[in-house]
Amino acid sequence: MTTAAAAASVVAASVAATAEGGGGDGAAVRFGIVGCAEIARKVSRAIRMAPNASIAAVGSRSGEKSRRFLAENDLDPAAVAAYGSYEEVLDDPKVDAVYMPLPTSLHLPWAVAAADKGKHLLLEKPTALCAADLDKILAACAAAGVQFMDTTMWIHHPRTAEMRRLLSDPALFGDLRSVSSIFTFRADDDFLKNDIRVKPDLDALGALGDVGWYCARAALWAAGYGLPATAVAHRGLVTNDAGVILSFGASLQWEDGKMATLHGSFLSHLTMELSVTGTRGTLRLSDFIIPFAEGGASFAFSSEAAFTELVTGWRSKPGERVVDAELPQEALMVAEFSRLVGGIKGGSLKPERKWPEISRKTQLVLDAVKASIDKGFLPAEVGV
Amino acid sequence: MTTAAAAASVVAASVAATAEGGGGDGAAVRFGIVGCAEIARKVSRAIRMAPNASIAAVGSRSGEKSRRFLAENDLDPAAVAAYGSYEEVLDDPKVDAVYMPLPTSLHLPWAVAAADKGKHLLLEKPTALCAADLDKILAACAAAGVQFMDTTMWIHHPRTAEMRRLLSDPALFGDLRSVSSIFTFRADDDFLKNDIRVKPDLDALGALGDVGWYCARAALWAAGYGLPATAVAHRGLVTNDAGVILSFGASLQWEDGKMATLHGSFLSHLTMELSVTGTRGTLRLSDFIIPFAEGGASFAFSSEAAFTELVTGWRSKPGERVVDAELPQEALMVAEFSRLVGGIKGGSLKPERKWPEISRKTQLVLDAVKASIDKGFLPAEVGV
Numbered sequence: 001m002t003t004a005a006a007a008a009s010v011v012a013a014s015v016a017a018t019a020e021g022g023g024g025d026g027a028a029v030r031f032g033i034v035g036c037a038e039i040a041r042k043v044s045r046a047i048r049m050a051p052n053a054s055i056a057a058v059g060s061r062s063g064e065k066s067r068r069f070l071a072e073n074d075l076d077p078a079a080v081a082a083y084g085s086y087e088e089v090l091d092d093p094k095v096d097a098v099y100m101p102l103p104t105s106l107h108l109p110w111a112v113a114a115a116d117k118g119k120h121l122l123l124e125k126p127t128a129l130c131a132a133d134l135d136k137i138l139a140a141c142a143a144a145g146v147q148f149m150d151t152t153m154w155i156h157h158p159r160t161a162e163m164r165r166l167l168s169d170p171a172l173f174g175d176l177r178s179v180s181s182i183f184t185f186r187a188d189d190d191f192l193k194n195d196i197r198v199k200p201d202l203d204a205l206g207a208l209g210d211v212g213w214y215c216a217r218a219a220l221w222a223a224g225y226g227l228p229a230t231a232v233a234h235r236g237l238v239t240n241d242a243g244v245i246l247s248f249g250a251s252l253q254w255e256d257g258k259m260a261t262l263h264g265s266f267l268s269h270l271t272m273e274l275s276v277t278g279t280r281g282t283l284r285l286s287d288f289i290i291p292f293a294e295g296g297a298s299f300a301f302s303s304e305a306a307f308t309e310l311v312t313g314w315r316s317k318p319g320e321r322v323v324d325a326e327l328p329q330e331a332l333m334v335a336e337f338s339r340l341v342g343g344i345k346g347g348s349l350k351p352e353r354k355w356p357e358i359s360r361k362t363q364l365v366l367d368a369v370k371a372s373i374d375k376g377f378l379p380a381e382v383g384v
Numbered sequence: 385m386t387t388a389a390a391a392a393s394v395v396a397a398s399v400a401a402t403a404e405g406g407g408g409d410g411a412a413v414r415f416g417i418v419g420c421a422e423i424a425r426k427v428s429r430a431i432r433m434a435p436n437a438s439i440a441a442v443g444s445r446s447g448e449k450s451r452r453f454l455a456e457n458d459l460d461p462a463a464v465a466a467y468g469s470y471e472e473v474l475d476d477p478k479v480d481a482v483y484m485p486l487p488t489s490l491h492l493p494w495a496v497a498a499a500d501k502g503k504h505l506l507l508e509k510p511t512a513l514c515a516a517d518l519d520k521i522l523a524a525c526a527a528a529g530v531q532f533m534d535t536t537m538w539i540h541h542p543r544t545a546e547m548r549r550l551l552s553d554p555a556l557f558g559d560l561r562s563v564s565s566i567f568t569f570r571a572d573d574d575f576l577k578n579d580i581r582v583k584p585d586l587d588a589l590g591a592l593g594d595v596g597w598y599c600a601r602a603a604l605w606a607a608g609y610g611l612p613a614t615a616v617a618h619r620g621l622v623t624n625d626a627g628v629i630l631s632f633g634a635s636l637q638w639e640d641g642k643m644a645t646l647h648g649s650f651l652s653h654l655t656m657e658l659s660v661t662g663t664r665g666t667l668r669l670s671d672f673i674i675p676f677a678e679g680g681a682s683f684a685f686s687s688e689a690a691f692t693e694l695v696t697g698w699r700s701k702p703g704e705r706v707v708d709a710e711l712p713q714e715a716l717m718v719a720e721f722s723r724l725v726g727g728i729k730g731g732s733l734k735p736e737r738k739w740p741e742i743s744r745k746t747q748l749v750l751d752a753v754k755a756s757i758d759k760g761f762l763p764a765e766v767g768v
Contacts, residue, residue, distance in 0.1 A: 039695070041694055042694045042695055042696060045694065045696075174653065177568075177631075177649065177651060177652040177653075178566075178568075178633075178647060178649070178652060180564055180566060180645070180647070180657070182562075182564060182659065182661070184561070184562075184661055186663055186664070230619065232618070232619060232761075234616065234635045234637075234643065234645075235614065235616060235635070235637050235643075235763060236635070236637045236641060236642075236643040238641065247561075249562075249635060249643060249645065251618045251619070251620070251633060251635075253618075253619050253620045257620060257622065258620075259618065259619075259620040259633060261564070261618075261633065261645050261647070263562060263564070263645070265561065265562070267561060267663070268561040268562060268661045268662070268663060269558065269561075269661055269662055269663060269664050269665050269666050269686070269687075269688075269689065270666070270686070270689040270690065270691075270698075271659070271661045271666045273564070273659050273668065275566065275655070275657050277566070277568055277652045277653055277655045278652070278653055279570055279651070279652060279653060280570070280653050281653050282653050282654070282655045284657065284670060286668060286684065286702060287698065287701075290691060290695060290696075290697065290698065291697065292697060292698045292701045293697045293698070293701075294696060294697055300670065302653070302654070303653075304653075305653065305654040306654065307654075307674060310425055310426045310429060311423070311426055311674060312426060312429075312674075312678060312712055312714075313674065313675065313676060313677045313678055314654075314671065314674065314676045314677070317671075317676045317677075318670060328696055330696075377616075379619060
C-alpha cells in the first residue's frame with residue numbers, strides 16, 4: 001500500500017543519511033557496552049545492524065563474563081575489548097558512546113561518570129529512580145556536550161512516525177481526548193524471586209519503572225509530549241514483600257481535559273495495548289512496544305466512523321495500515337543516536353535536546369504515579 | 385473455521401428450539417412497543433426477524449406518532465394496533481410482552497405498571513436511575529411472575545458465548561486479572577442540546593447510564609458476574625450545565641485483586657474497545673457492543689504468548705477468531721426472551737432469574753461510580 005511504500009522510502013533515505021554520518025563525517029560510532037544484561041544481546045545485535053555504529057568494548061563485573069558475552073553474541077575478540085570492569089570501558093579512548101543496561105539504581109553514578117569522561121550516552125529505561133536523579137545525569141551530559149538518549153525503541157519505528165502523522169492531522173484525528181495503554185507480562189517464579197526488577201536495591205520502581213515506562217511514554221507521545229497536570233494511582237496495587245511494585249494502574253489528567261489510563265503488571269499474560277481516541281479518529285494496536293515481527297508492522301485507524309442507519313453495524317471497519325521497516329526498530333534507534341553522535345563529533349551538530357526532554361517527562365510522570373501511591377491513591381501533581 | 389461452524393450450528397439449534405417455544409407451546413410471543421424512540425426501529429425489526437415473536441401494538445404519546453412509526457417500519461396497520469398512549473398497550477389483551485424504550489426516568493412507573501398488568505418486560509438500558517428503583521421494578525415482575533430482561537444485545541451474540549468459553553478455560557485464559565472497556569461516540573450539537581440522554585429530568589445518568597452501561601456490563605461479564613468491592617471515578621469528569629455526565633472514567637476493584645477500568649463519553653470519536661487479560665490469555669475486540677457487520681463477528685485471542693529469544697518479536701500473533709450468527713444479536717435477544725416468555729405462558733418454565741440479576745449488578749456498579757463522583761472521586765463501595 002502507498003503508506004507502507006512511502007514509509008519505507010523515508011526509512012531508506014534516513015538510513016542513507018545516517019550512513020553518511022548526518023553531520024558530514026563517515027566514521028561509525030564506536031560503542032562500549034557497560035553491563036552484560038540480557039537486553040544487551042538485543043542491543044548489541046542492533047549496533048551491528050546499524051550502518052553507522054560498531055562495538056568497540058564490552059565491560060561487566062568480570063572479564064570472564066565479558067568474554068562469554070563476546071562468544072555468545074558472535075563478537076570478534078580481536079575487534080572488541082572484553083573488560084572486567086565498567087570503568088575500563090569509560091576509559092577506553094576507542095569508545096565514543098556508551099550503551100548502559102545496568103540496574104536502575106546504578107544509573108546515576110555510572111551515567112554521570114560516562115558523561116564526565118566525554119562518552120555519549122544511550123541509557124536503558126527507566127533512566128533513573130526519579131527525575132531528580134535523571135536531572136543530575138542530564139546536567140552531566142549537558143556539561144560534557146554529549147548526546148543523551150533512552151532506549152525506548154518503539155519511538156524509532158517508522159510505524160510510530162506514520163501514527164504520529166495521523167494523530168497530528170486535525171481532519172482525520174481531531175483533538176486528543178483519551179489514551180489507554182497496557183503492558184503486562186506474566187513473570188515466572190524465578191523472575192519474581194531473582195530478577196533485578198523486583199529488587200528494592202536495584203530497581204525500586206519495579207513494574208512501574210519497567211513496563212510502566214512504556215505506558216507513560218505512550219500517553220506522553222500521544223499528547224505531543226505535553227505534560228499532564230496530575231496523576232492518580234489506582235487502588236489494587238500489588239507489591240512484593242519488599243514493597244516493589246508488581247502491578248499498578250493509574251490515570252493521568254491534563255489541564256485541557258485530556259486523560260489517560262495506564263496499566264502495567266508482571267502478573268498478567270503478555271498484553272500490549274495502545275488505544276488513542278480523538279474527537280474525529282481512533283488509533284489502536286496490540287504490539288506498540290515490540291512489533292509482532294520485524295519488517296512490517298501494522299495498526300488500526302478509523303476516522304469519522306459511524307453506525308449504519310438502524311445501528312445494526314458500522315459503515316466501515318477501522319482500516320489496518322501496514323508500515324515497513326528496513327531495519328528493526330532498535331537498529332533504527334542506534335542509527336539515529338549514532339547520526340547525532342557522528343554529527344557532534346564532526347562538529348556539525350549540537351546535542352539534540354528532544355531526547356533528554358522526553359526521557360525527563362516520562363520520568364516525571366512515573367514520579368507522580370509513585371507520589372500518588374505514597375499518598376494513598378490521592379492525586380499527585382506532575383512536576384515540571 | 386471450526387469455531388465459526390460450531391457456533392453457527394449452536395445458533396441454528398437454539399433458534400429451532402426457540403421457534404418451538406422452548407417450553408412446549410408454539411405460539412409467537414406478541415410484543416407491545418411502549419414508546420417510539422429511534423432504538424425502537426431496530427428492535428421492531430428484531431422482533432419481526434425472531435422466529436417466535438411478533439408485534440401486536442405500538443403506543444406513544446400520540447396516535448399520529450404511532451401510526452407514523454408503523455408506516456416508517458413497514459408494519460401492517462391491520463395486524464398492529466397504533467395507540468395514542470402507553471396505557472392502551474398495557475391494557476391490550478393481545479400483548480404478551482412489552483418492549484419499553486422510554487426515557488430512563490419513566491421506567492419506574494411504566495415498567496411497574498406493565499408488570500402489574502401481567503406483561504413480560506424487555507426494558508431498555510439503563511434499566512433505572514438507580515438500583516433501588518430497579519428493585520421496585522423487579523419486585524413487581526417477581527410478584528406478577530413475568531420475565532424481565534434488559535436490552536444488552538451483545539450478550540446474546542454467539543461470539544459472546546465463544547469468548548465466554550475461552551475465558552472460562554483455565555488452561556487457555558487462567559485467572560482474570562484486568563478488564564479495560566471503552567465506549568465513546570461523538571455526539572453532534574443537536575444531541576448535546578436536545579437528546580434525552582443529556583436531560584437531567586429524563587436520563588439523569590447521561591453517558592454513565594448510556595455508554596457506561598455497556599462498559600460496566602462488560603467488566604461484570606468478564607468477571608463471571610462477580611461484583612467488585614469498590615468503584616473509584618476518575619478525575620476529568622465532564623458534565624453539561626445541568627450536571628448530566630457527558631464523559632467519565634472509573635476503576636473497579638474486586639476483593640481478589642481483579643481490576644477494571646471503564647471509560648464512556650459522548651465527546652470522543654466512535655470507539656468500542658474491550659480488552660480482558662488473565663494470567664494465561666488475552667482477549668481483545670473493537671466492536672463488542674455493535675459488531676462491525678451482521679453475520680460473522682470476530683475477536684482476537686492469545687494464550688501463553690511469548691517473545692522471541694532476543695525479544696525482537698512475538699512467537700505468534702494473537703489469533704483472530706470469527707463466529708457466525710444466523711440472526712442479528714438483537715433478534716437472538718428477542719428470540720431468547722420470547723423462548724422464556726413462551727415457556728412461562730405454556731406453564732413449563734419459571735421466569736429466568738439470571739436476567740434480572742445481571743441487570744441489577746450492572747445498575748449497582750453504575751450506582752457506585754455515581755457515588756464516587758458525588759464523594760469527590762473517593763472510593764465508593766459497590767452495594768449488594
